[in-house]
Amino acid sequence: DAGITQSPRYKITETGRQVTLMCHQTWSHSYMFWYRQDLGHGLRLIYYSAAADITDKGEVPDGYVVSRSKTENFPLTLESATRSQTSVYFCASSEGTGRNEKLFFGSGTQLSVL
């Protein structure tokens, strides 16, 4: 869905460098999520946010930092990239609880750490 966009689409970096992946949604959804996708592991939750300035850890938060100063943006930063962080990263958003729990995913960022 065009309402949630990720950038960059592809990124190659080196071990030890800081990398920031961007996520922007235009629906004013309350909830936003970051997942990483690796073969054999499916989609693993890194961090999520219930609203601006509210974030919480997911299943695999180590090595990542998030912020949410505005409702529409949810950047993910790898402070010192490692090879194990080579993955496809998906951002997602949802309205929240009740009848509107459907996740809308971005198109993903393929990150390679050399």
Place this chain on the structure above:
Amino acid sequence: GENVEQHPSTLSVQEGDSAVIKCTYSDSASNYFPWYKQELGKRPQLIIDIRSNVGEKKDQRIAVTLNKTAKHFSLHITETQPEDSAVYFCAAKIGYNKLIFGAGTRLAVHP
């Protein structure tokens, strides 16, 4: 800890056959169970979901069943078609609004 197990990891069927994917979850408080389909190179998209107050839900050729006592739920696809070939993920809601996914099932439908 919180986890969702999904089986099988790969599934190969002939066109027209049925396909069944099974998942189990650990958190007895989970009350929302969606299924996502991811075609090659694309983003995951919701295909069907079920809530804990319902035992079964159907949408054309797709159905999901839930057994709360056993903490497992299943996706059933009938009359499979080549365009059903994709990776399917089950998920369970943990806590207020955190979705934990299974490892995925790669379904191949052969003409």
